[in-house]
Amino acid sequence: MARSLVDLLTTHATHQPDRTAYRYLVTGDPDGEIQEISYARLATRSRAVAAWLQERGLAGSRAMLLHPPGLEFVCGYLGCLSAGVVAVPGVPPQGRAQNHRALTRMKRLIADADAKVILGGREVIAALGTMTEHLPELAGITCVATEDIADDTAAAWREPDLTADSVAFLQYTSGSTSAPKGVVVTHGNLLDNERVITERMGHTPEVIEEYGHELIVSWLPVYHDMGLIGPVLNTVYLGLTTTLFSPLHFLQRPDRWLRAVSHYRPHTSGGPNFAYELCLRHATPELVDDLDLSSWKVAFNGAEPVRAATLRRFTETFAPAGFRRDAFYPCYGLAEATVMVTGGTVGQPPVLLDADGDTTDAAAVGCGKPGEGVTVVVADPERRQELPEGEAGEIWVRGASVAKGYWRNALATRESFRATLPGHEGRFLRTGDLGFLRGGELFVTGRLKDLMVIDGRNHYPQDLELAAEMSHPALRPGCTAAFSVDNGVEGELPVLVAEVAPDAAGEAEKITDLIRAAIGDAHGLPVHDVVLVQPGTIPKTSSGKIQRRASRAAYLDGSLSVIGAPAHG
Structure with missing residues (x-):
């Protein structure tokens, strides 16, 4: 029985050395430049990185990974695992707009993880060499481009003594409500969560055979848990062939995702709800005519609220291309549980529910049922007691996928990972997410x-x-922040900050009025303030989630990039 993904990589490299493990679409297009790596080559490159780390006595220490999208990240990450080194995926600084945020986060991660080495792409490592003045944290840290580690280094690789409790990597949380914390994910956590993903998403031996091992297409960021644990590591877990391309290429042209799905005909591909909305914004009759989405069985949708309206509109728009409603696969997970907690049932449409039992666009969307061996309960966060079915409270999770805790943060670990519940054995993870259970289905609110x-x-x-x-x-889509402010007189008042297209500045007053009317109609709330801002300026986490607290702080200190004058109510 495999003790780690390192064992499984060795198995695949031995039994199917020539099979393509990953292909990378360099331009984001199936008809553009393509890089491929076989299982034999992946094992060699991973072992070369591992041996380089072992020769420097780095086993057990932390290695920051700063690669641009591409295959080098995968080799670097698996190289760390193969050396018994703790991988720390990070976002490489790139472009002026991203630089300050990425640098700030990188500084925090290097310091918190106490990283001893940085592995990256050549351009990133060269750029770091010019940043020592701004990054005193780099002093004493070895930096190397993984491309520059020679293949023949692999000959010196020694298999590490890994157990289920050995730490595989630190997954830093996106920090949507607080400063990022390093989730300590063990090799046992990884294997268990890959088992859950495989079972819930229907990646059976029969399906793998039917699809000729071509199961996954993904543009998701590999430094984030959804893109890493799902597409990248399920590939090594099962010996699949997976097609990857850059998130930037998807954002530039969302049709690239659909064209890749149409071309490679995978079983599984997905992203957050906003990704499906972006595809809808760019859908044309010509695009739909060009696509064949009939092979797509698991269109997973997670990491942010799943919208019933998005599911309906996407299905209606792309049905002529063969997309079926029952392919939609809402799911729920978080870094603290490695990633996946619940997921839909393959081949069944999403479960929708509203107050009247109707399936309208305002309906709550079920995020599926827990994987085998995963326990999900809804608890009163104050009284710490389990709530009856249908009653909303905090989502608590227990199972072998739940991580060890937070890196060097005993207080936060105790608060989040050590909860107990009357009538249940063992300890629970308090997710900080709200929801309710109905018929075993989890609804996240x-x-x-x-x-x-x-x-x-x-x-x-x-x-x-x-x-x-x-x-x-x-x-x-996915670029609006709602929060409340206290004006000291009327108590808490709602504020909306929303990004709008630059050419809509002339319609600012009309858009503001429509937002007020929509929220008034749907929620009976008068909005205190609506602020329209420039695209790309609302604070987000590394995984693209809205940072409402940071947005609120920017609103209060007047640092938002406003389009048109804010209209006060």
Whole structure:
């Protein structure tokens, strides 16, 4: 029985050395330049990186990974695992707009993880060499481009003594409600979560055979848990062939994702809800005519609220290309549980539910059922008692996928990972997410710390953001922040900050009025303030989630990049 993904990589390299493990679309297009790596080559490159690390006595220490999208990251990550080195995936600084945020995060991660080495692409490593003045944290840290580690170094590789409790990597949380924390993920956690993903997504031996091992297409960032644990590592777990391309190429042209799915005909591909919205924004009759999406069985949708309206519109738009409603696969997970906690049932449409039992666009979307061996309960966060079915509370999780805790943060580990519940054995992970269970199906309703209480009523910011975004086409999907402010007189008051297309500045007053009307109609709330801002300026986490606290702080200190004058109510 495999003790780690390192064992499985060795097995695949031995039994199917010539099979392509990953192909990378350099331009994001199936008809552009393509890089491929076989299982034999992947094992060689990973062992070369591992041996380089072992020769420097780095086993057990932390290695920061700063690669641009591509195959080198995979070799570097598996190289760390193969050396018994703890991998720390990070976002490489790139482009002026990204630089400050990426540098700040990189500094935090290097310091918190106490990284001893940085592995990266050549350009990143060269850039770091010019940053020592701004990055005193780099002093004493060895930096190397993984491409420059020679193949013949692999001959010196020694198989590490790994157990289920050995730490595989630190997955730093995206920090949507707090400073990033390093989740300590063990080799046992990884194997268990790959088992859950495989079982819930229907990656059976029969399906693998039917698809000729071509199961996954992904543009998701590999430094984030959804893109790493899902597409990248499920590939090594099962011996698949997976097609990858850059998130930037997807954002530049969302049709690239659909064209890659149409070309390679995978079983599984997905992303956050906003990705499907972006595809809808760029859909044309000509594009739909060009596509064949009939092989797509698991269109997973997670990492942010899943919208019933998005599922309906995407299905209607792409049905002529063979996309089926029952391919949609809402799921729920978090870094603290490695990634996947619940997922839909393959071949069955998503479960929708609203207050009247109707399946309208405002319906709550079920995020599926827990994987085998995963326990999900909904608890009262104050009284710490399990709540009856249908009652909303905090989502608590138990199982072998739940990580060890937070890196060098005993207090946060105790608060989040050590919860106990009357009537249940063992300890639970407190997710900080709110939801309820109905018929074994999990419905996620929001974040505990983002909940807005206005005039004694609970409001989830996600609901206000959705109502706002649907009020005018110039509002960018997944780029709206709702939060409350206290003016000292009337108590908590709702504020909406929304990114709009630059050419919509002339319509600022009209858009503001439509947002107010939409939220008033849907939620009976008068909005205190609506602020329209430049595209790309609302604070987001590394995984693309809205940082509502940071948005609120920027609103209060007047640092938002406003389009048109804010309209006060």
